Amino acid sequence: MSPEGNKPVMSPSAPAQTGPPPRRFRLGALLAVLAVGLLLGATGMWLLRPVRHEASAGPAGHERHEPPQASGEASGKAPGGTGPAHGRILYYRAPMNPKETSPTPRKDAMGMDYAPVYEEERSVETPIPGFATVRIDPERQQLIGLTSAKATRGPIGGSLRTVGRVAVDETRVRHINVKVGGFVEEIYVDFVGKPVARGQPLFSFYSPELLSVQTEYLLALDTRKKLAGGGGDVGGSGDELVTAARQRLKLWDVPDSEISDLERTRQPRKALTLLSPIRGVVTQKSIVQGMRLNPGDMPYEISDLGVVWVLADAYEPDLPRVHVGLPATFTSKGSGRAYEGRVAFIDPVLDPKTRTAKVRIAFANADGELRPEEFGEVVIRAHQREAIRIPADAIVNSGADQVVFISLGAGKFQPRKVTTGVSDGELIEATSGVQEGEAVVTRANFLVDSESRLKAALSGMVGSPGMPDSGMSP
Numbered sequence: 025m026s027p028e029g030n031k032p033v034m035s036p037s038a039p040a041q042t043g044p045p046p047r048r049f050r051l052g053a054l055l056a057v058l059a060v061g062l063l064l065g066a067t068g069m070w071l072l073r074p075v076r077h078e079a080s081a082g083p084a085g086h087e088r089h090e091p092p093q094a095s096g097e098a099s100g101k102a103p104g105g106t107g108p109a110h111g112r113i114l115y116y117r118a119p120m121n122p123k124e125t126s127p128t129p130r131k132d133a134m135g136m137d138y139a140p141v142y143e144e145e146r147s148v149e150t151p152i153p154g155f156a157t158v159r160i161d162p163e164r165q166q167l168i169g170l171t172s173a174k175a176t177r178g179p180i181g182g183s184l185r186t187v188g189r190v191a192v193d194e195t196r197v198r199h200i201n202v203k204v205g206g207f208v209e210e211i212y213v214d215f216v217g218k219p220v221a222r223g224q225p226l227f228s229f230y231s232p233e234l235l236s237v238q239t240e241y242l243l244a245l246d247t248r249k250k251l252a253g254g255g256g257d258v259g260g261s262g263d264e265l266v267t268a269a270r271q272r273l274k275l276w277d278v279p280d281s282e283i284s285d286l287e288r289t290r291q292p293r294k295a296l297t298l299l300s301p302i303r304g305v306v307t308q309k310s311i312v313q314g315m316r317l318n319p320g321d322m323p324y325e326i327s328d329l330g331v332v333w334v335l336a337d338a339y340e341p342d343l344p345r346v347h348v349g350l351p352a353t354f355t356s357k358g359s360g361r362a363y364e365g366r367v368a369f370i371d372p373v374l375d376p377k378t379r380t381a382k383v384r385i386a387f388a389n390a391d392g393e394l395r396p397e398e399f400g401e402v403v404i405r406a407h408q409r410e411a412i413r414i415p416a417d418a419i420v421n422s423g424a425d426q427v428v429f430i431s432l433g434a435g436k437f438q439p440r441k442v443t444t445g446v447s448d449g450e451l452i453e454a455t456s457g458v459q460e461g462e463a464v465v466t467r468a469n470f471l472v473d474s475e476s477r478l479k480a481a482l483s484g485m486v487g488s489p490g491m492p493d494s495g496m497s498p
Contacts, residue, residue, distance in 0.1 A: 183448060208323075244268070
């Protein structure tokens, strides 16, 4: 016994056994057993997978385990033994680094299979630099929603649809000016938008100068009457005075009715009434009662809306088929009513921002239902012609060129440069690059475009067609 009492004496080299084994020891043993089980299961699955033997995979008598797709492609058949042949495999390319190639199937450091490069694909010439012919399996075509349509021959360029805006006919606008100073006495047309008739009173104003000219005219009439009995050249001088005074009144826009009343009453009028020269609608008004008017002021602007313009935007490619005199239809967004008119003018200058030109179409508007600044749809019925047509969705703009992808069959798609003409929104004319009956990709063509560019870039990085660079890894 130790001097400390009943506590047993422990050997320094022996661990103390004062309770159950540590909990972490049992947990570690359990984890080790699970890890061994998972390792054995994975090994069994790997051993039970199908093993394929390729004569070209290595030396004689050596077995190589290949993925099913690589084995099927090497035999010239599609995966699973169905589908068209892909051609002879030239070499294999690393999926993550196209500069790494191998004459035989292999895997990279991440366990990914090298992709085969076929002689058939490398031998297809592409007429557009930077693009390559691509092959897409039917399953993948269905997955990305790829569709195609055949180029057909038929009428194109029939109708041109665009947006139009109603505007005032500038040739039917009149400014009412005063040519003599005065003061506004009465206003008969007192708000903008009021319709007026030809000869309707607009306003009256007092002018000292105009009153003086009226008095001179009356004196000229009296002088002519007194000189009428003198005979000879004296009577003729009186006529010249009357004509000069009357002409001065007319130059100041005094109506003939006012001059006739002046001759009849022999009393000059303090206020002169100006009349509307045309039938229309007041579109501007700048006077109020009592204000002073100076020579050159414009109290009113009157616009005749019996005929209006519709300004439509025509894009640059559509301008060659738009001509003066073509029939057009304007459908109002408000009422939904359609109006018939004709192209009256085509702006010779393009808008540099929108690349459009204004097409001016004249429409009769006797009932006044077409209001300026109203929007609607314009359909210009242009002349049609026979041409090769393809869907407008098939065009891919690659920058300087327009490209379509032609279906060559067996899942191959070749990029081809096209030149286009007129379009009706759904179909577009193909003036070159596409033949009648050829199928063009209409949906998922941007995905095909991306793969074509990528394949062309990878081919350029590898080197000459059909052969891997000599400096590549085996």
